Amino acid sequence: MLNLLFPKVCAGCKGQLLMGESVLCLECIHSLPMASFHKTESDMLKDKFYGRFLVKNATALIYFQKRGLTQELLHNLKYRGKKEISSFFGKWLGAELAENHHYKAIEMVIPVPLHQQKLKKRGFNQVEGFGKEIALALNVPYRDDILIKISKTGSQVFKTRILRFEAEEVFSIQNLEAIKNKHVLLVDDIITTGATLEKCALQLLKGKNVCVSIATIAVA
Numbered sequence: 001m002l003n004l005l006f007p008k009v010c011a012g013c014k015g016q017l018l019m020g021e022s023v024l025c026l027e028c029i030h031s032l033p034m035a036s037f038h039k040t041e042s043d044m045l046k047d048k049f050y051g052r053f054l055v056k057n058a059t060a061l062i063y064f065q066k067r068g069l070t071q072e073l074l075h076n077l078k079y080r081g082k083k084e085i086s087s088f089f090g091k092w093l094g095a096e097l098a099e100n101h102h103y104k105a106i107e108m109v110i111p112v113p114l115h116q117q118k119l120k121k122r123g124f125n126q127v128e129g130f131g132k133e134i135a136l137a138l139n140v141p142y143r144d145d146i147l148i149k150i151s152k153t154g155s156q157v158f159k160t161r162i163l164r165f166e167a168e169e170v171f172s173i174q175n176l177e178a179i180k181n182k183h184v185l186l187v188d189d190i191i192t193t194g195a196t197l198e199k200c201a202l203q204l205l206k207g208k209n210v211c212v213s214i215a216t217i218a219v220a
């Protein structure tokens with residue numbers, strides 16, 4: 001009855017979802033530009049971090065295209081509160097990673113954190129659903145109390161806006177003991193330059209004998 005009054009629509013094309021479809025219609029699913037580095041032996045994504053920090057494995061599910069379906073989806077997730085998009089991709093990737101020998105050994109999933117202020121404004125971390133579903137599929141804990149995003153320092157006030165944006169991102173780590181000797185999967189919504197993931201990974205690698213892999217919804 002509810003479905004008749006408020007038909008469920010596709011988060012990509014806004015078309016009505018058919019029975020058995022949820023979040024995305026089949027047509028949208030089939031038109032997604034898949035990246036799926038975990039399915040190939042390609043180190044293309046991993047190589048993005050070469051010389052920056054040691055990453056064990058790196059994968060992204062889809063390619064981000066400007067003005068395309070992927071942009072619409074990430075925009076709906078981040079700015080229109082469509083949290084289910086995050087979980088949808090998490091379930092998808094989680095099921096595939098659980099069958100993948102490179103990722104089976106993951107022992108914990110850790111999200112790139114949002115700043116407390118932004119979390120309040122947005123109401124949720126856009127990567128949470130994605131990370132939680134992957135953790136569920138791999139049967140490991142999801143921990144969002146390890147990495148934290150802290151405030152910018154006052155010294156950046158005079159830099160240009162662009163510079164300040166990059167410099168603003170400062171991460172810190174707590175509960176280091178929890179990741180000791182662990183292979184952790186760091187998750188985010190999108191990889192662009194990789195600067196954010198690098199900063200987070202460098203924090204995680206402060207832990208004793210920690211190994212870091214990366215998984216994101218999209219790669220630009």
Ligand SMILES: [Zn+2]
Pocket residue numbers: 010011012013014015024025026027028029
């Ligand atoms: Zn659709």
